[in-house]
Amino acid sequence: MNEFELIERHFRRAPHHPELRVGIGDDGAVIAPSPGMEYVLTVDMLVEGRHFVAGTDPVRLGHKALAVNLSDLAAMGALPRFALLAVALPDADEAWVAAFMRGLDALARQYDVELIGGDTTRGPRNLCITAIGELPAGSALLRSGANPGDRIYVSGTLGDAALALAVAGGRSDVDARSRAALGRRLDAPEPRVALGVALRGVASSAIDVSDGLVGDLGHVVTASRVGAAVDLAALPCSPALRAKLGSAERELALACLLAGGDDYELCFTAPHAMDERIEALALALRLPLTPIGAVGAHGGGLTVRDESGRALARLPQAFDHFG
Ligand SMILES: [Mg+2]
Known part of the structure; x- marks a missing residue:
């Protein structure tokens, strides 16, 4: 399975949130901000050998990769809305990707987070998520x-x-x-x-x-x-x-x-x-x-x-x- 098939099968989603104008499938996502709201953006990376050991349950890694980002949004007082996922994988192990996405999707559903883009490449296992949340203008916790x-x-x-x-x-x-x-x-x-x-x-x-x-x-x-x-x-x-x-x-x-x-x-x-x-x-x-x-x-x-x-x-x- 090549990179595009992996993305097509596991990452592509139908657009869900109303403020999302263009989702996965173009060169970038397009979001129209809701009136009076501000976006909070955060990114966090989990590296094998540094943040988790080889052989860690991929379902739990999917959960944790998103959870650490939602925690940063929470610290700002933001309501999570969107996420982008960049992964480096040593091989195109479809079972691993499917399990990872099960963990990620379960938490994403719980908080109504929509995946709107991403990238995959071959390399040492590395999971990087960018999360976007929103809050009323001027209300961010600093x-x-x-x-x-x-x-x-x-x-x-x-x-x-x-x-x-x-x-x-x-x-x-x-x-x-x-x-x-x-x-x-x-x-x-x-x-x-x-x-x-x-x-x-x-x-x-x-x-x-x-x-x-x-x-x-x-x-x-x-x-x-x-x-x-x-x-x-x-x-x-x-x-x-x-x-x-x-x-x-x-x-x-x-x-x-x-x-x-x-x-x-x-x-x-x-x-x-x-x-x-x-x-x-x-x-x-x-x-x-x-x-x-x-x-x-x-x-x-x-x-x-x-x-x-x-x-x-x-x-x-x-x-x-x-x-
Ligand atoms: Mg933090």
Whole structure:
């Protein structure tokens, strides 16, 4: 099967969203913006050997490749609309492509995302998705909006994906049930799309936690020219990770929780006037939204206080692809 047959069979779709004027099949897609709306564009790449190991279930990879992009749109408060897919594959393995597209399509259907273009080439396995979302003009959530006195929140739990990796790599161990739950967090992250959209006009800043809390909240601190103090005891985590915090594996647990990466939760800030709205939002979305600390004055940097209120002397660092 050649490249064009692969595209024809697995990527081509009938146009679906009304603002799409021209979809797959021309040299480019044409979208007519809805009045009063802005587009948010983001791109993310998954590379074999770097972001996933050879032999990873293609269905899960299809899910994850799109999920990480939808997570970035969520962090901006955008509603996902379109995606473009560029893949490099070592061979024209049709079964692999079909499985990958099953995973991608299931998540795309869930969030009504339309695939409007792409490219395939032969090469080391590499999956690159560009996602396009929309939001009312001027309503995007930015990293630069946090103000001293704001509360800092995080959705869901942190550190599970990193703990799953540690377990898979033989650096830690958990019971079989926890292993399955942690594995799902690593392989099938759920982008917090509904939360991101609901945070428009509520959050003062937002970011998705993809490289670990310390690194990502650090971006907010820098962009907003503020300081931040986070309480370790307040950080939401799974029972499996919580148990390790009080054990001989505390260092590993701290690294997972603070710098693990691959969480795809949202970290956001909001003034105290929004406390009740955020509590109501957590109930409506059935998603824990946990206050973890407070925004402080510029120059204070990012501090994490341990269970006795003392600042950790050394913070585990975020994952750096070029580090
Ligand atoms: Mg991000």
